[in-house]
Amino acid sequence: MTEQEQINNEVQMKLALQDAKFNQFMQEMRDRDNQRAEDIREIRTSIANMQNNINDMGKHVRNLAITSMAAIGAMVVTVIISLLRN
Secondary structure, three states, rough: OOHHHHHHHHHHHHHHHHHHHHHHHHHHHHHHHHHHHHHHHHHHHHHHHHHHHHHHHHHHHHHHHHHHHHHHHHHHHHHHHHHHOO
């Protein structure tokens, strides 16, 4: 084997090693990107769930406020009626 062939073989081996390292690096980056995408999906789902819970609480508070106003109104009518009877 000539010296040039040895140099060529050595360069090809180094190139193959660099290709393998690069491919491994790219796969790690893809894995990280996929993990980030999954994390973002989970965060968005959590936020959507929290927004739904807040909306449900708002409906509950509104219903309680309406019920309280109706009860206060009934008490006022009762007091007025009792005052009119006397």
